Amino acid sequence: MCAGCGVKIQTEDKNKAGYTPSSALEREILICQRCFRLKHYNEVQDVSLTDDDFLRILNELGNKKGLVVKIVDIFDFDGSWLNGLQRYVGQNPILLVGNKVDLLPKSVKRQKVIQWMKKAAKDKGLKPVDVHLMSAETGEGVLEAADLIESYRNQGDVFVAGCTNTGKSTFINRLLKEFGAAEDLMITTSNIPGTTLDMIDVPLDDGASLYDTPGIINPHQMAHLVGASSLKVMMPRKEVKPKIFQLSSEQSIFFAGLGRVDFLKGERQSFVVYMSNDLYIHRTKLEKADHLYETQLGDQLAPPTGDELTEFPALKRKEWKVEAGKFDIVYSGLGWVTIDGPGAIVASYAPVGVEVTIRPSIF
Numbered sequence: 001m002c003a004g005c006g007v008k009i010q011t012e013d014k015n016k017a018g019y020t021p022s023s024a025l026e027r028e029i030l031i032c033q034r035c036f037r038l039k040h041y042n043e044v045q046d047v048s049l050t051d052d053d054f055l056r057i058l059n060e061l062g063n064k065k066g067l068v069v070k071i072v073d074i075f076d077f078d079g080s081w082l083n084g085l086q087r088y089v090g091q092n093p094i095l096l097v098g099n100k101v102d103l104l105p106k107s108v109k110r111q112k113v114i115q116w117m118k119k120a121a122k123d124k125g126l127k128p129v130d131v132h133l134m135s136a137e138t139g140e141g142v143l144e145a146a147d148l149i150e151s152y153r154n155q156g157d158v159f160v161a162g163c164t165n166t167g168k169s170t171f172i173n174r175l176l177k178e179f180g181a182a183e184d185l186m187i188t189t190s191n192i193p194g195t196t197l198d199m200i201d202v203p204l205d206d207g208a209s210l211y212d213t214p215g216i217i218n219p220h221q222m223a224h225l226v227g228a229s230s231l232k233v234m235m236p237r238k239e240v241k242p243k244i245f246q247l248s249s250e251q252s253i254f255f256a257g258l259g260r261v262d263f264l265k266g267e268r269q270s271f272v273v274y275m276s277n278d279l280y281i282h283r284t285k286l287e288k289a290d291h292l293y294e295t296q297l298g299d300q301l302a303p304p305t306g307d308e309l310t311e312f313p314a315l316k317r318k319e320w321k322v323e324a325g326k327f328d329i330v331y332s333g334l335g336w337v338t339i340d341g342p343g344a345i346v347a348s349y350a351p352v353g354v355e356v357t358i359r360p361s362i363f
């Protein structure tokens with residue numbers, strides 16, 4: 001067992017919990033690579049867990065007392081939403097934190113996003129004590145997040161929970177730096193009774209602990225369909241610059257080879273694409289769209305590209321009747337298209353398994 005987190009040590013799979021290089025097996029005190037890195041580089045590494053592992057950890061949360069900090073990626077709100085948390089946390093308060101606010105255009109009113117998050121949380125059955133926005137990367141709102149945690153935890157423990165890729169590790173590492181915990185950071189064996197311990201325990205100065213619950217991978221995230229270099233193109237890294245198109249019916253927009261929207265029927269109106277600035281966005285006539293995809297996927301329409309193409313799922317089509325007003329068609333993990341007009345019939349295309357949803361526009 002790992003002396004840091006209690007997980008079973010294994011030497012086979014780097015991406016699974018408990019991985020330790022075999023060369024390290026001779027060390028006197030055995031800790032897994034994740035804990036090793038946390039301890040020596042002050043860096044938290046993700047490991048994949050099965051759903052069973054994860055449910056077990058969630059159940060442990062209900063038996064402990066403390067504040068649950070739920071992190072969600074506001075650019076991929078649905079795709080990064082950790083389901084079922086409310087059911088598991090028992091009486092523990094939840095602070096909902098939307099991360100990556102730096103990706104939203106500056107013109108977007110933060111208060112509006114918070115209102116939208118509150119409503120979305122309610123619709124999903126979550127009752128947070130508070131909702132906060134931050135950027136773990138730039139530091140915007142991080143100190144305020146720390147203050148909120150401090151006031152809601154009532155000197156109790158803190159559990160940070162979220163899907164992988166929401167920025168949970170970036171946030172925790174930043175908190176550790178802000179509070180100068182880095183020097184005396186010690187991995188201690190967690191004291192959750194009677195279970196295997198999979199949470200990383202960071203001692204706080206009043207004797208309570210901050211636990212980093214392992215991130216769960218959401219299999220519907222677009223991020224799992226492409227390799228690392230395509231991911232760089234696909235995942236926005238900086239403030240997203242909206243791309244505005246005035247479309248007539250029977251026109252289409254491609255999001256590289258990752259998705260597409262067809263404007264089938266309706267008056268000429270605006271389609272605004274909120275996706276990574278580096279992603280190739282291509283407008284074409286509807287009648288040419290299928291042929292273009294067949295012949296240009298991997299070339300002009302890339303990513304996906306190279307080896308990714310063999311495993312890349314076919315695009316699934318879905319028709320939408322968009323009411324008058326301003327609506328977002330959301331492509332999980334990719335971004336969204338805001339349609340603003342007197343109503344329209346559109347078709348969305350996304351890889352099989354990647355969710356497409358519609359919502360009243362956030363801004």
Ligand code: GDP
Nearest residue numbers: 100135136137163164165166167168169170237
């Ligand atoms: P975890 O899997 O939830 O622990 O997420 P990480 O901390 O590893 O972050 C996932 C990715 O999101 C990394 O590429 C980070 O650089 C990036 N990231 C984390 N926080 C932010 C943020 O506030 N803004 C932006 N733009 N990117 C972020």
